[in-house]
Amino acid sequence: ISMVIKAFITMLIVVAVLVLYASTLSWRIRSLKRNVELSISGEGKVSGFQPSHRGDEIGDLSRSFYQLLNRIEGYTDYLETLNGKLAHELRTPLAIVKSSLELVESQPGSETYLTRAEEGAERLRVILSAMSEASRVEQTIQQTDMQAFDLTVLLQNLQQAYQDAFGKNGELEFQFTSTTQQARVEGSPELLAQAMDKLIDNARSFADAGSNIELALEQDQQHYLIHVRNQGPTLPDNMENQIFDSLVSNRPKGSEAPHLGLGLFIVRLISEAHGGGASAKNLPQNNGVQFTIRLPALPQ
Numbered sequence: 001i002s003m004v005i006k007a008f009i010t011m012l013i014v015v016a017v018l019v020l021y022a023s024t025l026s027w028r029i030r031s032l033k034r035n036v037e038l039s040i041s042g043e044g045k046v047s048g049f050q051p052s053h054r055g056d057e058i059g060d061l062s063r064s065f066y067q068l069l070n071r072i073e074g075y076t077d078y079l080e081t082l083n084g085k086l087a088h089e090l091r092t093p094l095a096i097v098k099s100s101l102e103l104v105e106s107q108p109g110s111e112t113y114l115t116r117a118e119e120g121a122e123r124l125r126v127i128l129s130a131m132s133e134a135s136r137v138e139q140t141i142q143q144t145d146m147q148a149f150d151l152t153v154l155l156q157n158l159q160q161a162y163q164d165a166f167g168k169n170g171e172l173e174f175q176f177t178s179t180t181q182q183a184r185v186e187g188s189p190e191l192l193a194q195a196m197d198k199l200i201d202n203a204r205s206f207a208d209a210g211s212n213i214e215l216a217l218e219q220d221q222q223h224y225l226i227h228v229r230n231q232g233p234t235l236p237d238n239m240e241n242q243i244f245d246s247l248v249s250n251r252p253k254g255s256e257a258p259h260l261g262l263g264l265f266i267v268r269l270i271s272e273a274h275g276g277g278a279s280a281k282n283l284p285q286n287n288g289v290q291f292t293i294r295l296p297a298l299p300q
Helices: 002-038 057-104 111-143 151-166 189-206 263-273
Strands: 147-150 173-178 184-187 212-220 223-231 277-282 288-296
Touching (some): 151 189, 151 212, 189 212, 263 277, 263 288
């Protein structure tokens, strides 16, 4: 009997050691998974991952994750600053080209070639301006102090400004509707006005002549939704999820104005900086597109 008891106790000890070992492994794996997830923010920023110093396989895996995330962080930082770097590097040669063209302009028989070269230089200037603007917006977002304000008042003023600026000839009509009398949010009116300018510019580019561009405000539970609707071409399939990415453009080939697809990317940056987001979809009748900015509502 004593041998049976000893064997039973030994078995219990072995089982306890195995359970403890398995629990320790499980806890370390869960901890590694949690640390990896916490080191990547919702905006894709990578920071704060601490590798394990243990010499076993899980420690090796942790250090491999650390090296991988470091490389991703460096690559992400490079991409985020690429616009500013390219704009800075290209501005000087563009100035040289422009000044050289002005000197050649005095030579006879060069008008056709000069016109082509000047058009190319102007397109480059517009591209550089767009790239610089995207970089400036990212820097402004980091430095802006948020404040409480009423979205209704902001949108009413913007609608009137758009009507005065773009509706004079009757080609477009700007309308504003709201299902709420007051819409208190916390953020930057200047940045949101800039985002609205980008949406209106996009809507004007695609709106049918003589149609309406609608600005609408409504509340959806704990969020306010700003809609910009225009009648015209619809978004291609699978474009609704990509249209707000950097360097994505849906403009037809051969358009006169160069377009990098940074306008809607700026809209997304500003929306996410306010704790919200941006989305797009075709209108139910497939006769146009609706763009939406979602912003958290302040408690009444």
